[in-house]
Amino acid sequence: xxxxxxxxxxxxxxxxxxxxxxxxxxxxxxxxxxxxxxxxxxxxxxxxxxxxxxxxxxxxxxxxxxxxxxxxxxxxxxxxxxxxxxxxxxxxxxxxxxxxxxxxxxxxxxxxxxxxxxxxxxxxxxxxxxxxxxxxxxxxxxxxxxxxxxxxxxxxxxxxxxxxxxxxxxxxxxxxxxxxxxxxxxxxxxxxxxxxxxxxxxxxxxx
Amino acid sequence: xxxxxxxxxxxxxxxxxxxxxxxxxxxxxxxxxxxxxxxxxxxxxxxxxxxxxxxxxxxxxxxxxxxxxxxxxxxxxxxxxxxxxxxxxxxxxxxxxxxxxxxxxxxxxxxxxxxxxxxxxxxxxxxxxxxxxxxxxxxxxxxxxxxxxxxxxxxxxxxxxx
Ligand SMILES: Cc1cc2nc3c(=O)[nH]c(=O)nc-3n(C[C@H](O)[C@H](O)[C@H](O)COP(=O)(O)O)c2cc1C
Numbered sequence: 001x002x003x004x005x006x007x008x009x010x011x012x013x014x015x016x017x018x019x020x021x022x023x024x025x026x027x028x029x030x031x032x033x034x035x036x037x038x039x040x041x042x043x044x045x046x047x048x049x050x051x052x053x054x055x056x057x058x059x060x061x062x063x064x065x066x067x068x069x070x071x072x073x074x075x076x077x078x079x080x081x082x083x084x085x086x087x088x089x090x091x092x093x094x095x096x097x098x099x100x101x102x103x104x105x106x107x108x109x110x111x112x113x114x115x116x117x118x119x120x121x122x123x124x125x126x127x128x129x130x131x132x133x134x135x136x137x138x139x140x141x142x143x144x145x146x147x148x149x150x151x152x153x154x155x156x157x158x159x160x161x162x163x164x165x166x167x168x169x170x171x172x173x174x175x176x177x178x179x180x181x182x183x184x185x186x187x188x189x190x191x192x193x194x195x196x197x198x199x200x201x202x203x204x205x206x207x
Numbered sequence: 208x209x210x211x212x213x214x215x216x217x218x219x220x221x222x223x224x225x226x227x228x229x230x231x232x233x234x235x236x237x238x239x240x241x242x243x244x245x246x247x248x249x250x251x252x253x254x255x256x257x258x259x260x261x262x263x264x265x266x267x268x269x270x271x272x273x274x275x276x277x278x279x280x281x282x283x284x285x286x287x288x289x290x291x292x293x294x295x296x297x298x299x300x301x302x303x304x305x306x307x308x309x310x311x312x313x314x315x316x317x318x319x320x321x322x323x324x325x326x327x328x329x330x331x332x333x334x335x336x337x338x339x340x341x342x343x344x345x346x347x348x349x350x351x352x353x354x355x356x357x358x359x360x361x362x363x364x365x366x367x368x369x
Pocket of ligand 1 (some may be wrong): 009010013014015016017060062063064065066068094095096097098102112129130131132238239240241242291292294347
């Protein structure tokens, strides 16, 4: 019995990584866990071996253009071709928009992949407001804006430990939407200034 | 202009009128999630491998035509990577449309989006997902869906009229 935690974000420091870290806290000590980072188009031979050796996979992935990032679609095809085991697969999709429900298509794509590849889809969690996850202060689990996310991850951890399926659960941060929107927009203005530009460059149209 | 994103080198049908085609000629690098196309070089991707202008190409088109293998109800990795690399078509700021958060427009053009999916054994469920994906993309681009069709093979694409 082993769970592979697959981080499908191309970024080194990502919301997907922080979601897996939180999930791991709820799994710790109760089952062996292995972590993989699929940040490129190709999955290494070692990582494929880890996948073959585990009976449960949890994929944490950012939402890109309403679906799965292109590089991870390549990984999924490769895994389907090269890993002929029958794991239970769970998904955690986080997105920049506030509403967690916007991740449902990406979860559906993971489910379709499982159907085609003879893996068992175990359901997952869709997290809205993911853009803020990595920058939120680290509080006790279940406290602060991340509380609804922690609760969903705790439920998912229990499902994974029991090795059973669950319904997809969609959550947002416990933080008002208009403030999330404002904070993001301040963030973009700060970022472009740090890069030597000014706020109105954000509106640039190329001809 | 029509913008065509295809995952095959040679599409087996003719395109009428002015168009630009993005296809797998050069190796494509995946999006690295840096948002540089919004906050470093607004409008252009920071990875200069021949695919960096997708966002601004989208800003010039009236129709976006996708020709793609259907993988699990998604576009294929190549087509999806091109689309990931093209998010500078939209503006980083958020707006609320129909009760949901989306991005503001950067350009004024309204894109009519069509997709021609091919592949053996595309399941009904995958077709359903692909249809929703197209609709979701159109919502995020603040455009509209024009047409979606599924084909068993690349050869069958011959029947397409665009
Ligand atoms: C190319 C690209 C496309 C994106 N598309 C969407 C989208 O369609 N909807 C959304 O809510 N967020 C979208 N996002 C935002 C990411 O989902 C969000 O920033 C997420 O927190 C990144 O997760 P990560 O840190 O695990 O990589 C997109 C980001 C990138 C870079």
